[in-house]
Each structure stands twice: as structure tokens, then as C-alpha cells.
Amino acid sequence: MKVDVLLGLQWGDEGKGKIVDYLAPQYQVVARFQGGPNAGHTLEFDGIKHVLHQIPSGIFRDNIKNLIGNGVVLDPVVLKKEIEALEKYHLDVKKNLYISRRTQLILPTHRLLDVAYEQAKGVDKIGSTLRGIGPAYQDKIGRTGLRIGDILEKDFPSRYAKLSARHEEALQGLKFDFDGEPLKKEFFDAVDMLRNYNIVDGEYFIDEELKKGMHIIAEGAQGSMLDVDMGSYPFVTSSNTTAAGAATGLGIAPSRIGNVMGIFKAYCTRVGSGPFPTELSDESGSLLRESGKEYGATTGRPRRCGWLDIPSLKYTIMLNGVNRMFMMKADVLSNFDVIYVCTHYKLPDGTITQKVPAMNIKVEPVLKPFKSWKKIPSGAAQFDDLPEELLQYIRFLEGEFDVPIQLVSLGPDRRSTIIRNEQFITG
DSSP: OOEEEEEESSSSOSOHHHHHHHHGGGOSEEEEOSBOTTOOEEEEETTEEEEESSSOTTTTSTTOEEEEOTTBEEOHHHHHHHHHHHGGGTOOHHHHEEEETTOEEOOHHHHHHHHHHHHHHGGGOOOOOSSSHHHHHHHHHTTOOOBGGGGGSTTHHHHHHHHHHHHHHHHHHTTOOOOHHHHHHHHHHHHHHHTTSEEEOHHHHHHHHHHTTOOEEEEOOSOGGGOTTTSSTTSSOSSOOSHHHHHHHHTOOGGGEEEEEEEEESSEEEOSSSOOTTBOOSHHHHHHHHHTTOBOTTTOOBOEEEOEEHHHHHHHHHHHTOOEEEEEOGGGGGGOSEEEEEEEEEOTTSOEESSOOSSOOOOEEEEEEEEOOOOOOTTOOSGGGSOHHHHHHHHHHHHHHOSOEEEEEOSSBTTSEEESOTTTTTO
């Protein structure tokens, strides 16, 4: 058996939560492999909208195990609130949620440092969600961080005190005012709760499930263009959001990765600072934002919106080895008469290319127009039921990507999903 990987191919917010929830019945384990509470995975079913930040998106299925892997940075306070919010749905979270001992902890002082660092950058700010993710990963790389396994040790309070004292010294140097005591109490209350959950050796957990013949899907957070190495640096997240991150973030060999499923919107969005070649600052951008309800699930911030970007998608398909693609929010483009796709970039020297520049130079998008689909039949259940204009759009993209688009999402609900082949995931 191998681990299938599902990840975003753009700048995040592609709809990963919905798709993991939709595909979950074909899997026995859902595993988060990177990111932290900056993720906002939205699921909608039975008329109710759910937003998960750290808990894997298989938690609503009673027979699925959900693992928070070692590549994640975990905020116990946020996790406690998430679990409490799920109590009214009578889910057995304690039975089905597993946490790797190697998962890094986000301390309250990490969150304070995130705010302080961002404020100090002024106009050069990255656009952080201020959840403490960057400082937590800094401590991980600096080999000073605390992990879930530490909370089981008798001297955990002293370990916490030592690290938080270092953070407080840095905050004082940044002249950042704070009161850490209320945050500390909240943190330790959450840690006490976590001690009662399934804390496991995540790498052995995955290995044992594979040996038992279980189907596993690795769930990524953010998007491939936010990868700390391969994204639009420095306007990126602090982890590896590509398929390579699934191997290091779960403790599996690259040879044990199976299908790599890439999710993309029928257009593009981005939150925070950084390059965005197809961004629309006019009425079309506003229409995309309002029609697609493009506001951050975690922050509530309005997302920047623009046309689909083929060069960046071809780039992330290459990086991830994608062999199946899922297109989200195709219904949003039905609000336009004409839509556009960026097929190439025009560089400052006039060169036309489909390669994504390694450095953040300003490029001009070369756009190709398409006639939009004005109405999607309400009873559409198969690909052949889709409007011809949408099918033409799909065929054009498949020709560019050389990867089949196996799923099209026409709305946030589980039922607003059309797939080509019921067996295409695990086959």
C-alpha cells in the first residue's frame, strides 16, 4: 500500500477540506503533514458549514483515523477550541484523533512574536496570519522547540519556562508590551486536555496502517506556491507544502507515495502580500470575490482575486508529480460573459515564457479569452451534463497540463461535486 497525497496547487484556499471530506469514505486514515492553525479547511454538508484549522478533515467520518503528523506545528489552545466546537455533533474525537509525538508545539509567546515581528517589518510585512507558525518553525529549525512528546515529561513546566523566557527577552528587545500570565494558564489547561488523547509515534503509526492494508490520504495545508523553498519567497509560509513535505511531514519514504492529487480553483486567489501576475483590481476582481465568497476562513481577510494562471499551475504540477487534478468553484465563473486564462508571462525584457521566475520580478500576463458558461444545469450529475463552454475550458486546460481533470466542484456542499470515474482514487 502507498499514501495518496492531496494538496493545493495555487496560493492556498483551493478547497482541500471539502475534497478530503468528499473522498474520505475511500480511505481509513487522513493525515495532516504540515502547516498549523493558519489553515482553514472548510467543509459544508447538511446545510452546516464547518471550518477546521488543525484537525484533519476526515474527523466527521466515524470510521476514519485522523493523524496530526510531525510536520505540523500545533497550538493546543486552538485545538482545544476546535474539539469543543465539535462536541455538539457528538463526534468521538478522542477515539479518532491521533497526534505524533514529534509534532512541534506553538507556545503563546510564539503568537506574540509573530505579531511583534510583523509589526517591525512595517511596509515590508509578509502578510502573516499571526498564529505563531513562523516563530514555531524557527525554533524547530533552531533545535530549541518543544514537541508534543515533551508534555508527557515531568519537567515539562521547566522546559516551557526556559523557552518562553527566551521569547520574552526577544519581545522586550522589540519593545512589545504583553501580559503572558493569562495566556500561560490557557495554554496549560489545553495541554492537560491533550494528555488524554492518542499521542503516538506518527511514523510507526503510518507504517503499521500501511502494512494492515489501510488506504491513507495525506492532507496538505496552504498551497504549493507558498512552499518555503519553491514558492514566491519570501512571501511564503514556513513549511514545505509540496508532495515532498508529505514524506518528511509524516515520516514515510518517497517510494511510498502513491497518487498525487492537485486541487486548483477555476480562477486564482491569494491572501497577504506577494506577487500575483493575474490579479484583478477592477470590477471583475470584486465580482470574483463576492461570487466566490473569497474571504479567509481563518482570518476573514478579503482575498486578492484574478484569472487562472497556467504557468504557475504547470510549475506546481511539475514540482509535485501530480497525476490527478480537481477543479474547484467552476460555478463562480458562470457570473461572467467572457473569462480569461493566463497562458504565458511577458518578462520585463520582452521575453515570452511559461516558466515561473525564481526571483520576484514583475511579469505581464498573456491572456487568452474564453466564452463563459452562463448556467449549469441544477441536475448535472456527470461530466457530459456540464455546459459545452465549461467542457471546452476543461479540455483546453487538460491539453496544457497533460494531466486529467477528474473532478469538478460546482459549490461548497458535498453533493455539488461531479467526478468522471467513481474508482479513480484508489485505482
